Amino acid sequence: MTTHASQTKFGKLAVALRNLKRNSFRTTVLVSAIAILVALLIFATFFTMSVSSTIEKASNRLGADLLIVPVGARDFAQEFLLESKQKSFYMPKEILPRVREIEGIESVTHQTYLETITGLCCDVAQAQIIAFDQHSDFIVKPWLQNSIGRALGPGEAIAGSETYENLGLELLEVEKTIFNKRFKVVGVLERTGTGLDNAIFMTEADLEQIVAGGSSPLKQDQISIIFAKIGRDLDPYHVGLDVEGNIIEVDVVTRREMGSELLRKLSDINKIFVLSTVMGAILTVFLVWAIFSAIANERASEIGIMRAVGASESHIVRLFILEVVLLGVLGSLIGTALGTYLFMSLTKSFSLLRDLSVPVLSIRPLPAYLLQQTLIGAASIAVGTGICIAGALGPINRIKRLEPHVSMKGSLLCRR
Amino acid sequence: MSQVEISSLNKVYTVGGEQITAVHDLSLTIEKGDLLAVVGHSGSGKTTLISMIGGILKPTSGTIVVDSTDICTLDDAQLSEYRNRKIGFMFQFASLLPVLTAMENVLLPRIFAPGGGSNHHRRAEEYLDVLGLADKRHAFPGELSGGQQRRVAIARALINEPELILADEPTGDLDEETEADILRLFHQLNREKEISFVIVTHSSEIAAECRKRCRMSHGVLEQEV
């Protein structure tokens, strides 16, 4: 018989589900409230974690203890390296030996940044050019090694991983013209998770030729940034102060300071998140409480009947908790999905996230990432369900104590 | 062997500072297999009495000894189990859960019964068939007539095979034919399964068919044997 399956399943769960179905409007309101709250929670958590971990990873991956830039370019440098905003800033190359002389500095390398100009000079879309010194370089080398396994030759360029996609360089080994000089794009740099992903790399020697040709706005012997490694056990902050003290033309950013501006913005946003989540939680508890108070009164006689046919107080509580948990879990699941979706889709419209050089989801090794997301999801479901239970506990406790005879009679008399 | 032994039972309701004595110093013995009718005017305390016997209302004083245990001393879990396993209750008013089908209402006491047993579905179907509700198994209470709802409540009272059925004006708003059917069923269950019955009724005809009769007036019980 077809009905038999549904009959065998009849139990507390079936009763709870029927009760949820009986007033679908009320159920929808509760589920939506919890879903919105959980979505907010998920979104806020993802947002915060992504931004801070992206900044941390990016600054670690650069592999330099100090960033030395022209005075006033401190923010530009960070914006380029972390947020991939195109920036140009220059200082004379003669600063380089002066940095090298400072105590504690172990090795230095420099890069020169140049924005391409779409039009006559170049046949690549607008991008940032990075010229690096192959002899001293320790920033690009590890990535280069992984991509083409050798140094970059004269007339060769390599594209950052994002640039490759953005510029539509489908074919490797293509010829490109950059500032009237022919370049062979020999490969794509592995993803670095920094602003380097959005640049096209060439050797300093090639850049010098471009500068000599006069087709770029750049002057001879200008560089943009010096990366420095310091001796073990030295405090980057103090070495940085030393550098700034000795060379007034530069500003220094330590690895730890990198992204501090972003993190400051983030902590303000976090306060707003925390405040709205807490307020949302309080409102939701109140909503659940109000609705379950109404439900408890409405069902007084039914509860009396159940008690009369053998339900104990704890049976009644369990039935209600089951109903509440179903609501909470359903709302939390929807909220988790909604929050994740919002995060994914809004990532592009929040400048703080959009400008981060790496797609936030590509940072971690996948299993760890999935584990983390699962934990966040589970925690959110626990919070959503917990809030539901917190709101419903009062009314449930009130109703379970009624003597069956009284609760039955009370509302039966009202009804008839 | 006496099944239920009630001694010096009192119930005083307090409503807004005023005290109403609904049952006064009542003693009664129900033997196994009894078919007892309780008659009396409205407000004489009949519902109050069987509610206390059924464990859904705490007496103000007195004892109700069932199987050598005073049910007034049981805790909530024990008392609930007593209601679930030993008592079948038929209430004065419609008492089905509106969100459950006839079948599910019949099975409701099973939800609260400690595990075991698997033929409840078959039994529930049988009872509904016997009560003429074979085609109403999946109907909701709102789709049933008053008489049909009562019969579902009877099937529900029987599902856990109780030892004692407490029926509070079970045929109060039914037509004579249905009333006769139900009474026939009670007599049959009483005979074949040795289920004891306490039937609260207004009808002297029903009372006349019962083996024992009592009358309540103003909370006091008069045996009429």
Ligand SMILES: Nc1ncnc2c1ncn2[C@@H]1O[C@H](COP(=O)(O)OP(=O)(O)O)[C@@H](O)[C@H]1O
């Ligand atoms: N829950 C209650 N609270 C207060 N008074 C009640 C309650 N139930 C019954 N009574 C009162 O107790 C008396 C007996 O009622 P009841 O047992 O319902 O009588 P019957 O079933 O014989 O009509 C009546 O006076 C009634 O008003």
Ligand SMILES: [Mg+2]
């Ligand atoms: Mg009554």
